[in-house]
Amino acid sequence: MANNVLAFAESRGGDLRKVAYEAVTVARALADAAGGEVHAVIAGAAGVAAKADALGRFGADVVTVVEHPTFADYNPEALAAFLADRAKAAGCRAVALVASAQGKDLAPRVAGKLGVPLAADLTTVRLDGDNVMGTHPVNTGKVIATVTLAANPAVVSMRPGAVTPAENQRSARVETAAPVGDPASSRVKVTQTIAGNTAKLDLGDAPVIVSGGRGLKAAENFKLVEDLAAAFGNAAVGATRAVTDDGWRPHSDQIGQTGRQVSPNLYVAVGISGAIQHLAGMRTSKTIVAINKDPEAPIFKVADYGIVGDVLEIVPALTAAVKAAKGH
Amino acid sequence: MKIAVCIKRVPEMDVRFKIAPSGKGVDETGLKWDISDFDGYAVEAALQMTEKLGSGEVVVLSLGPDAAQETLRKALSMGATRAVHLKADPIPFDNFAIARALAGELQGGGYDLILFGKMSIDSSNGAVGPITAELLNLPCVAAASKLEVANGKGTARRELEGAAELLEFPLPAVVSIDEGVARPRYPSLKGIMAAKKKPLEVKPAQLGDVRMTVSTMALPPERPPGRILGEGVAAVPELVRLLQTEAKVL
Numbered sequence: 001m002a003n004n005v006l007a008f009a010e011s012r013g014g015d016l017r018k019v020a021y022e023a024v025t026v027a028r029a030l031a032d033a034a035g036g037e038v039h040a041v042i043a044g045a046a047g048v049a050a051k052a053d054a055l056g057r058f059g060a061d062v063v064t065v066v067e068h069p070t071f072a073d074y075n076p077e078a079l080a081a082f083l084a085d086r087a088k089a090a091g092c093r094a095v096a097l098v099a100s101a102q103g104k105d106l107a108p109r110v111a112g113k114l115g116v117p118l119a120a121d122l123t124t125v126r127l128d129g130d131n132v133m134g135t136h137p138v139n140t141g142k143v144i145a146t147v148t149l150a151a152n153p154a155v156v157s158m159r160p161g162a163v164t165p166a167e168n169q170r171s172a173r174v175e176t177a178a179p180v181g182d183p184a185s186s187r188v189k190v191t192q193t194i195a196g197n198t199a200k201l202d203l204g205d206a207p208v209i210v211s212g213g214r215g216l217k218a219a220e221n222f223k224l225v226e227d228l229a230a231a232f233g234n235a236a237v238g239a240t241r242a243v244t245d246d247g248w249r250p251h252s253d254q255i256g257q258t259g260r261q262v263s264p265n266l267y268v269a270v271g272i273s274g275a276i277q278h279l280a281g282m283r284t285s286k287t288i289v290a291i292n293k294d295p296e297a298p299i300f301k302v303a304d305y306g307i308v309g310d311v312l313e314i315v316p317a318l319t320a321a322v323k324a325a326k327g328h
Numbered sequence: 329m330k331i332a333v334c335i336k337r338v339p340e341m342d343v344r345f346k347i348a349p350s351g352k353g354v355d356e357t358g359l360k361w362d363i364s365d366f367d368g369y370a371v372e373a374a375l376q377m378t379e380k381l382g383s384g385e386v387v388v389l390s391l392g393p394d395a396a397q398e399t400l401r402k403a404l405s406m407g408a409t410r411a412v413h414l415k416a417d418p419i420p421f422d423n424f425a426i427a428r429a430l431a432g433e434l435q436g437g438g439y440d441l442i443l444f445g446k447m448s449i450d451s452s453n454g455a456v457g458p459i460t461a462e463l464l465n466l467p468c469v470a471a472a473s474k475l476e477v478a479n480g481k482g483t484a485r486r487e488l489e490g491a492a493e494l495l496e497f498p499l500p501a502v503v504s505i506d507e508g509v510a511r512p513r514y515p516s517l518k519g520i521m522a523a524k525k526k527p528l529e530v531k532p533a534q535l536g537d538v539r540m541t542v543s544t545m546a547l548p549p550e551r552p553p554g555r556i557l558g559e560g561v562a563a564v565p566e567l568v569r570l571l572q573t574e575a576k577v578l
Contacts, residue, residue: 012491074493077467099454101488104446105470108423108455112462117424117540120453133543139450140341143354146544147421187467187501191483192494202490208577232578251508252487257341257449258365258507266577276342283551287575289567295556302551304575305567309560317561321568325578 002091002152003036008083009055009063010102011044013193014072016051018205019098021058021165026125026158027096028059028168033127037061039090040172043079045072049176056172058165062090063172070183073190074102076109078183084113085180092153094132096125099157100204107157116151123162123284132156140257140280160204161263203255206236208266211255211282212248213240215271215292215311219248224315225270231322238262240278256281271311274299291315329384329477331374333408333443334430334457335367336419337392337399338450351544353418363399366445368512370505373475374443375407375513385409389433391426391533393417404523405515411526414533421451422540427459429533435464441482444504446471454504461502469495473508 007027009020020042027038040060042048044067052063066082068075087095087110095114097107099121111118119125122134123144132154138145149156203209210232212225222237229235239249241256255262257280267285272278274290274297282288283302290303291314300306307314339345339359346355363371371388378384388403390396391414400411414429434442442464447454454470461468469475472484473492477499484495484503515523557563557570571578 012488080462101471101486104454105458105468105486108458108470109462109468111424111455112427112459115424117422118453118455118459119540120423120455136452137548138452138545139339139345139354140452141548142341142345143347144546144548145421145451145542146546147540148543149540151424151539188469188495188497190493191496193488194492194494195490200490204489252490266571266575280341283548287571287577288551288554289571290554300554300556303554304552305570306554306556307558307560307563307567308556309563313561314564317564318567321564322578325568325572 002093003034004090004092005031005034005036005038006083006087006090006092006095007038007040007060008097008106009040009042010098010100011042011048011051014044014048016054018165019100019103019160020055022158022160022163023096023098024055024058024060025165026163030094030096030125030127034093036093039064039086039092041066041083041086043071043082045069049174052172052174056170057167059168059170060172061170063174065174065176066179067176068179068183070186073193075183075186076105076188077186078179078181080106080109080113081180083110087114087153094154094156097157098160100160103157107155111155114153114155116153116155117149119147119149119154119156121159122156123159125156125158141283201234201236203236203238203260203262206234207264208232208235209238209262209264210235210268210270211238211272212243212270213272214242221312222248224312228268228315228319228322231319231326233326240272269299269303270315272299273297274302329378329381330439331378331384331441331443332387332389332434332437332439333370333374333403334389335371335399335403336364336390336448337361337396338364338448341449345547347545347547352542353545361395363402364445364448366447366449366505366507369507369509370443370445371403371406371408372510372512373505376510377477387412389414389430391416391429392419397528400528401523402515404526405519406513407519409526411528413528413530415530416533416535420535420538421542422538423453423455424459425535425538427456427463429535430456431460431463432534434460440499441477442502446504446506457502457504466500466502467497468502469497470504471506472503473506475503475505475509
């Protein structure tokens with residue numbers, strides 16, 4: 001019985017986020033190894049139950065829906081209490097979350113309530129006898145630790161994007177459950193969610209990131225980076241710290257040690273020299289392209305493909321070539 | 329206002345790390361150490377709050393080997409009132425054990441606010457703050473990019489993917505600090521001199537069972553050597569060809 005795996009399916013504004021499928025996918029792999037079922041939890045305001053079937057597609061055997069008006073926004077205390085309670089009630093060997101912005105707040109609370117450590121921000125995870133083993137980048141990604149967690153249940157959070165959602169159709173049993181305690185009495189309350197530009201792909205979700213640095217010379221030249229991103233069609237725009245500090249781009253676009261850590265399929269670094277703090281945020285990208293005027297720039301050490309020269313000339317040519325390759 | 333700030337001594341990151349012969353940690357030879365980045369922001373945030381109020385106390389805590397006292401002295405030289413060193417050598421990787429030791433020390437301390445950095449820059453788990461909050465049954469906000477307290481209430485902002493949220497909570501509370509709240513000051517010479525005379529209490533860390541360990545540490549696989557395809561616009565067609573045929577991303 002204690003072989004089930006609980007997965008937290010994160011939603012925002014009533015819609016499942018991509019990380020929800022990542023959590024269910026990793027839970028499926030752990031449950032298969034343990035010989036148990038995947039119990040996915042989705043929380044939201046009334047109506048969120050409509051999203052339950054989508055989780056069966058990625059391998060959930062049971063989807064537990066908890067609806068409450070206060071779950072329209074993130075309700076950390078009530079959610080943590082609910083997940084910890086479910087983990088016990090469903091006989092869970094493990095609890096899988098994703099270390100998104102919300103997951104980073106929620107996962108350690110769940111671990112704390114269950115009285116166990118959190119194996120945080122893992123890039124891989126597996127069962128190993130009585131232990132759960134995972135890999136976790138430490139020291140700004142310059143060292144990879146293999147972590148052994150000897151706790152039951154094992155609470156893990158995966159790095160966003162580290163798990164590729166895999167379809168594994170189940171006809172999930174959908175159950176509704178009442179919250180634990182009164183969610184309206186939570187001490188920590190979200191008073192407002194400030195939406196960003198929702199039309200814009202988030203850096204964590206985008207398969208392609210085009211990122212710009214000081215080599216662009218002026219804020220208005222960022223248009224070239226945006227145009228290249230638009231040519232790919234599935235790209236988000238990132239920036240170096242130098243650029244966000246100068247106000248060319250918002251701080252939320254910053255990739256690096258103190259900004260976002262990303263690992264897209266393709267990372268195009270435009271006019272970025274490759275300071276160590278920037279590399280810490282993108283060195284795990286699958287393919288890296290660098291365009292820079294200085295052939296000695298450190299970015300070329302991590303780039304799979306490099307072009308040396310003036311970004312203001314090369315980027316428009318690349319944009320045109322990508323458009324042609326994409327057939328538009 | 330009484331504020332506790334939990335800080336960690338970490339290696340500076342702008343080096344090429346080597347793995348220690350044990351295979352379970354990094355070789356510490358020649359490493360320079362300092363307060364973890366986000367913990368520095370937390371100390372600064374605490375100092376600014378007590379300075380604005382014109383009263384209060386900032387107590388800094390650090391769990392670690394004897395050398396953690398250097399980090400505590402630095403926080404004292406920035407302006408913290410007193411320090412507590414919870415002795416543990418080495419620092420376990422188990423964030424629950426660390427939280428248990430900190431909670432034991434913080435319990436009953438009468439703190440209005442307990443601050444952490446959002447994560448240590450070396451082990452990068454970001455879990456000790458929220459787990460400590462759970463153990464103390466206090467409200468908690470992880471990774472606050474803005475923080476204000478007034479009239480027994482706190483307000484914070486947290487950055488989300490492509491959005492942000494504003495939060496409200498009663499004091500006492502635990503908050504972990506993201507970049508953006510406050511840039512840490514440099515200790516003044518006067519501060520450094522004063523820090524030498526400030527109280528620094530040493531106690532053993534009551535860690536309990538350690539259930540999470542590092543079994544191996546390794547350097548990430550080297551990326552295959554990159555190729556500079558050429559110079560200028562002339563290299564663009566070759567790049568596009570490779571993105572299509574070799575990397576298969578276009």
